[in-house]
Amino acid sequence: xxxxxxxxxxxxxxxxxxxxxxxxxxxxxxxxxxxxxxxxxxxxxxxxxxxxxxxxxxxxxxxxxxxxxxxxxxxxxxxxxxxxxxxxxxxxxxxxxxxxxxxxxxxxxxxxxxxxxxxxxxxxxxxxxxxxxxxxxxxxxxxxxxxxxxxxxxxxxxxxxxxxxxxxxxxxxxxxxxxxxxxxxxxxxxxxxxxxxxxxxxxxx
Amino acid sequence: xxxxxxxxxxxxxxxxxxxxxxxxxxxxxxxxxxxxxxxxxxxxxxxxxxxxxxxxxxxxxxxxxxxxxxxxxxxxxxxxxxxxxxxxxxxxxxxxxxxxxxxxxxxxxxxxxxxxxxxxxxxxxxxxxxxxxxxxxxxxxxxxxxxxxxxxxxxxxxxxxxxxxxxxxxxxxxxxxxxxxxxxxxxxxxxxxxxxxxxxxxxxxxxxxxxxxxxxxxxxxxxxxxxxxxxxxxxxxxxxxxxxxxxxxxxxxxxxxxxxxxxxxxxxxxxxxxxxxxxxxxxxxxxxxxxxxxxxxxxxxxxxxxxxxxxxxxxxxxxxxxxxxxxxxxxxxxxxxxxxxxxxxxxxxxxxxxxxxxxxxxxxxxxxxxxxxxxxxxxxxxxxxxxxxxxxxxxxxxxxxxxxxxxxxxxxxxxxxxxxxxxxxxxxxxxxxxxx
Numbered sequence: 046x047x048x049x050x051x052x053x054x055x056x057x058x059x060x061x062x063x064x065x066x067x068x069x070x071x072x073x074x075x076x077x078x079x080x081x082x083x084x085x086x087x088x089x090x091x092x093x094x095x096x097x098x099x100x101x102x103x104x105x106x107x108x109x110x111x112x113x114x115x116x117x118x119x120x121x122x123x124x125x126x127x128x129x130x131x132x133x134x135x136x137x138x139x140x141x142x143x144x145x146x147x148x149x150x151x152x153x154x155x156x157x158x159x160x161x162x163x164x165x166x167x168x169x170x171x172x173x174x175x176x177x178x179x180x181x182x183x184x185x186x187x188x189x190x191x192x193x194x195x196x197x198x199x200x201x202x203x204x205x206x207x208x209x210x211x212x213x214x215x216x217x218x219x220x221x222x223x224x225x226x227x228x229x230x231x232x233x234x235x236x237x238x239x240x241x242x243x244x245x246x247x248x249x250x
Numbered sequence: 251x252x253x254x255x256x257x258x259x260x261x262x263x264x265x266x267x268x269x270x271x272x273x274x275x276x277x278x279x280x281x282x283x284x285x286x287x288x289x290x291x292x293x294x295x296x297x298x299x300x301x302x303x304x305x306x307x308x309x310x311x312x313x314x315x316x317x318x319x320x321x322x323x324x325x326x327x328x329x330x331x332x333x334x335x336x337x338x339x340x341x342x343x344x345x346x347x348x349x350x351x352x353x354x355x356x357x358x359x360x361x362x363x364x365x366x367x368x369x370x371x372x373x374x375x376x377x378x379x380x381x382x383x384x385x386x387x388x389x390x391x392x393x394x395x396x397x398x399x400x401x402x403x404x405x406x407x408x409x410x411x412x413x414x415x416x417x418x419x420x421x422x423x424x425x426x427x428x429x430x431x432x433x434x435x436x437x438x439x440x441x442x443x444x445x446x447x448x449x450x451x452x453x454x455x456x457x458x459x460x461x462x463x464x465x466x467x468x469x470x471x472x473x474x475x476x477x478x479x480x481x482x483x484x485x486x487x488x489x490x491x492x493x494x495x496x497x498x499x500x501x502x503x504x505x506x507x508x509x510x511x512x513x514x515x516x517x518x519x520x521x522x523x524x525x526x527x528x529x530x531x532x533x534x535x536x537x538x539x540x541x542x543x544x545x546x547x548x549x550x551x552x553x554x555x556x557x558x559x560x561x562x563x564x565x566x567x568x569x570x571x572x573x574x575x576x577x578x579x580x581x582x583x584x585x586x587x588x589x590x591x592x593x594x595x596x597x598x599x600x601x602x603x604x605x606x607x608x609x610x611x612x613x614x615x616x617x618x619x620x621x622x623x624x625x626x627x628x629x630x631x632x633x634x635x636x637x638x639x640x641x642x643x644x645x646x647x648x649x650x651x652x653x654x655x656x657x658x659x660x661x662x663x664x665x666x667x668x669x670x671x672x673x674x675x676x677x678x679x680x681x682x683x684x685x686x
Binding site: 047076079080087101104105106107108109110111115116117119135138139140141142143154156158159160161162163164165166167173176177180181193194195196197198200201202203204205206207208209210211212213214215216218219220 | 276283286287289310317339346351352391432564637641659660
């Protein structure tokens with residue numbers, strides 16, 4: 046990872062960053078932070094990388110469910126203040142489609158239309174989606190997890206596993222549990238739903 | 251000579267445009283109701299059909315399994331600006347799942363002795379095939395749901411390679427032109443595909459590849475009797491190289507400089523034909539130099555039930571890993587082939603140890619001072635990569651490097667590097683440097 050020129054933006058999104066740290070950081074160039082040997086600069090680099098790392102993993106791990114033809118929504122509960130940034134990323138990726146991300150307490154909405162990004166920030170995900178359903182009466186569907194696409198994905202995902210290459214350590218390293226939870230990935234959720242019966246006479250896949 | 255553009259007046263790369271952060275105009279916060287209203291207005295801009303059609307899960311599984319030994323997971327494509335590849339999931343074998351990797355059909359008339367889809371396989375699965383519409387629909391659905399970054403499309407030869415290749419291209423054309431799919435596409439070129447099909451594939455995909463499978467014609471003939479190494483594979487790689495070069499030079503083709511942004515690649519099955527690591531690397535050096543290959547992938551041979559090689563021993567996975575390390579030294583660290591050669595044993599195989607350390611022990615006469623070493627010399631020290639070498643060069647312009655901890659702070663893996671470094675006249679000499 047490299048310290049980007051706009052590292053101040055990433056630093057401002059860190060959950061522990063404040064005005065004081067930001068004004069101190071303004072005195073540095075990205076290259077200085079990259080080569081940091083002083084503790085303060087090294088701390089800034091660490092914080093920037095923490096945010097960039099979470100941004101990257103949320104772009105990868107958040108899953109979007111369709112709600113009719115014009116809305117995609119997904120669970121997101123990041124550790125840093127990156128909700129809006131991630132939401133805009135998905136809006137750019139799906140032009141003309143409203144993207145809503147969030148959790149129980151807050152949500153972010155974005156739409157790319159005609160080269161412009163429109164944004165909103167509001168209460169919990171469920172409430173925002175309900176409001177959208179009222180505003181777009183034909184969007185139909187419900188917020189039921191486990192769509193057809195999710196089932197397709199699960200079949201495909203299972204097909205890619207090579208038993209002879211089993212390497213659970215690498216799996217855990219690459220998919221940190223904390224990030225799976227932030228993105229609401231069902232890989233984790235399924236493990237939580239596991240009961241004692243699953244371990245008796247049933248082989249894990 | 252007729253310009254390439256004259257052959258392709260009717261054909262231009264698909265209108266692939268991703269609105270990046272720099273290009274989008276941000277509007278201050280607006281109400282949710284206004285966003286809903288705007289979405290209604292611009293619904294014709296949105297991509298693809300929203301839901302996947304009913305797909306036979308058995309087909310999805312079988313055709314997915316057909317590509318599980320293909321190792322290309324990269325989605326790096328500098329189409330707009332360099333972006334890192336994204337892994338959307340990892341399987342329990344620790345490998346990245348970033349693309350929807352699938353076969354178009356698992357029906358194949360080739361007789362590859364390592365492959366479960368080969369015509370001679372006694373445990374061959376039921377034959378399945380997608381239609382272009384069906385495959386494009388699944389890809390779009392998975393992409394919209396953020397399960398994948400793009401499509402990796404390979405195939406068995408079917409009854410007729412040309413018609414399968416046509417269907418594969420049609421799938422990609424549907425994605426790009428009908429559904430404005432802006433994701434990454436890696437398209438396999440089938441051995442023996444026509445020049446016309448190869449060119450069409452290049453116009454639409456981010457990356458194309460044709461699998462070498464073996465290090466030479468004689469090795470391929472031992473594992474597959476139906477493919478001609480030179481005519482069906484290497485000649486096709488040259489078509490790709492020449493067409494890409496022709497497009498770059500042809501000023502009548504604006505935008506063609508971005509043709510095939512992720513280049514062409516290949517894959518080898520390591521150990522199926524009994525070739526040595528040195529033979530594989532020799533081939534790869536040729537591929538990088540003469541074919542202009544972007545990179546090569548290696549897949550350690552693993553015997554499959556029902557195939558002619560079912561009784562053969564599997565290749566250790568570390569062999570694949572050592573080949574990747576050597577490949578990295580060639581491609582990224584720019585080691586010369588004569589330097590690379592030092593890592594092989596007498597039989598031309600790599601031992602199961604870090605090849606860079608092995609080469610360094612033979613190449614470096616003594617420890618190097620990081621304050622005086624050149625960039626190339628720094629790169630040859632184990633534990634120092636291109637980034638940390640650049641950081642060392644930058645830091646010593648400001649002040650001399652005086653301690654091991656300074657070097658470690660720059661990202662150098664100090665335990666591996668220290669036997670080869672002399673800092674302030676002090677060196678950390680260990681037996682490790684001299685042992686095998």
